[in-house]
Amino acid sequence: MSEQTVLTEVKGAIGIITVNRPEVMNALDVPTVLALEQALDGMEKNKDVRVIVVTGAGEKAFVAGGDIADMNSRQALDHYIEFAEVIHRVFRRFELSDKPTIAAVNGWALGGGTELLLSLDIRIAAETAKVGLPEITLGLIPGAGGTQRMIRQIPLCKAKELMFAGAHITAAEALSFGLINRIVPKDRLMAEVMELAERIAHKSxxxxxxxxxxxxxxxxxxxxxxxxxxxxxxxxxxxxxxxxxxxxxxxxxxxxxxxxx
Incomplete structure (x- = not known):
């Protein structure tokens, strides 16, 4: 199981997708993004699954961003075709899923991690979670939907501040301007997420x-x-x-x- 970059589990009507690269803070590379898509395929085809939960493995990260070493190895055209096109397609598929999705933000959600949660319907974060779009500190810009989804979901001035400064913000700050739904104690995160998922799953x-x-x-x-x-x-x-x-x-x-x- 530890060799799988994405794990799936079904508990009743709830499907759980876990990014499983804790050794690199669940960073996203192309194989992991494709595994996410395959996991989503399975959840969408499973008629018993009514709600999809997305989280990260380990104690530190939800998804800490893209795999920097992988991105640094690319030039413009191969990045556009081999990585950007794939991650845009997969995050858009999460966004368009007919099944409600919930992010269980168990730790750092930076760069691609924030962009993933922007594609999910509901976001519940542990009190220790951090979010942000720090790409500018690497000489990059958000490239998995961040520049467009962020400005549509929070005040424009706040979105620009986050992206221009590349800062990491606390869960409390993210909550204050509506980037996440609520904060819970870390040891209660999955219990709270599953309770909400169950309530939604009982709806039509x-x-x-x-x-x-x-x-x-x-x-x-x-x-x-x-x-x-x-x-x-x-x-x-x-x-x-x-x-x-x-x-x-x-x-x-x-x-x-x-x-x-």
């Missing part, structure tokens, strides 16, 4: 899918178009069994049993 997978698509697509539309899109999607779900099961369960004062249909 079909409705979660439609909601995720509605939010994602609407974010890139002018408000009038986005509202019209929401109106159409909210009406469309009334053709589902889950919509009527949820309403019927409420009226009958019982817990709904959602099937995803």
């Amino acid at each position: 997978p079909l409705i979660l899918k439609v909601m995720k698509r509605t939010i994602r697509d609407g974010a890139d539309m002018p408000l009038p178009s986005a509202l019209a899109h929401e109106q159409a999607m909210a009406s469309l779900i009334f053709d589902s069994a889950d919509a009527h099961e949820g309403c019927t369960a409420f009226l009958e004062k019982r817990n709904a049993v959602f099937t995803g249909k």
